[in-house]
Amino acid sequence: MNIQKNFCPKCGEPSEEGLCGKCRVKETEWLICEPRVQCIHCPTCGSLKHGKTWTDEERNLDELAYELAANAVHLHEDVYDTKNEIETYSPNPNRTVCTVSISARLYGIPIEDKCKVLIIWSKEQCNRCSRYAGGYYEGNIQVRATGRKPDPYENKRAAEIAYNTEDELQEAGERLSFLSQVDETKDGLDIIIGSHHIGELISRKIIKEFGGKITTHPKVVGEKDGKPLHRITYLVRLPRYRKGDVIEIKNRYYEVRWVDKGFINIFDLKEGIMKAFHDDSQGRLIGNVCDTETALVAYITSDMAGILDPVTYRNIECAAYDWLNLSEGAEIRMLRDNESEQFILIG
Ligand SMILES: [Zn+2]
Ligand SMILES: [Zn+2]
Known part of the structure; x- marks a missing residue:
């Protein structure tokens, strides 16, 4: 028969090994509390200062007080099952007293304690607001x-x-x-x-x-x-021309499709193909495809088409270029060239 019992060398109570839980708790500084915490915020935009840097945080000050108080409490690493209760009281707008009640367990023993954290609210105009205001x-x-x-x-x-x-x-x-x-x-x-x-x-x-x-x-x-x-x-x-501008260069009409790296990329409204010109090329601006009118194709004869003017109801003869694929009775978008009194068919 082997009856072996261990006892705490300090208090003599039974212990599994060495000091008992109660005596270990007594010997451990398990709670350290910072008594004062300063918090600087900008009165204009509400941003917060951490050390030397400002950050935008949309926080209400109550919430912030809880967080600051909780962060001011430092517990020993062996503490577990921690519960915090925080009560706040603000004697004036620049001070909040937080009472933090902690209950937890350490070495199997329930523990509890309280501490007070004083939060000092300071105002300082942040770097952005002071630059902005100045x-x-x-x-x-x-x-x-x-x-x-x-x-x-x-x-x-x-x-x-x-x-x-x-x-x-x-x-x-x-x-x-x-x-x-x-x-x-x-x-x-x-x-x-x-x-x-x-x-x-x-x-x-x-x-x-x-x-x-x-x-x-x-x-x-x-x-x-x-x-x-x-x-x-x-x-x-x-650039001189915008996307969609219709311009005339040497009696030929073009639609600007995009402008990029010193070139205007244009669609030749006669041949129906893309071309590129230097962006310093100057043409006569007719209008923009945003401002087109819609007209009816009244008739087609070999290479010409009669376009019904939607304002005067007169037929205006235009070249029926292949790429337009015109068909009688269909609608077509067009711009007026007031100088030459022609219709420019956009397709
Ligand atoms: Zn003991
Ligand atoms: Zn600010």
Whole structure:
């Protein structure tokens, strides 16, 4: 018969091995509590400062108080089954006292304790709001067009691209990439920007959509932390012709399909094939395919077609080019060339 019992060397109670649970708990510093926590937030936009960096977090302050208090409590790694209860009390708007009650288990023994965490709320204007309020900017984007003014659609799209880019960058945490002003002027669109990065992105997206060229004009405006501070003007020059413009070059009509890398890619409205011209080619602008009228093909004779003018109801004779595949009684889109009094059939 082997009767063997272990006893705690400290209190003499039965123990499986060495110190009993109660004595181990007594010897363990299982709760450490930070008595004061500071939280800095921007009164204008609500963003929070962690160390030296600001982040956008939409938080209500009650929720934040619970989180800060919970994070101020540090438990020994052997503690398990933890339950926290937090009561808050704010004696004034700059202070919240949090009482954290902890119940848990350690070495098989139930434990509980309380601690107080004082949260100090401080306000500081964040880097973005102070720049914004101070009228700080790092550049501007000027959207212009060659030989014409950007049309209302181009201005509207360029502004949309700018706002969307701002949203994307803000969401990605690039806080200083903001737009401080977007204005339609008599020459086009002017956008004042908080960072060079947003300027580059917006300019590139605009010419990706419309074609055109970007030129940058930097100017040293001062110094910041020992480095020269540049302000950059991004001049976005949209192409002379827009997608869908119908132009006349040497008595032949073309429809602009896209503009890219210094070329306009055009559809020859006589031969029905694509051609490319340098984007500095100048033609006479007739209109845009968005503005076509629909007319009826009244009759076809060998290589001509009678098109019924939808306004005057007179037949206008037009060349019936093969690619148009005209058929009597069918409808066709057309533009009027007021100079030559011809109809240009778009197909
Ligand atoms: Zn013991
Ligand atoms: Zn702010």
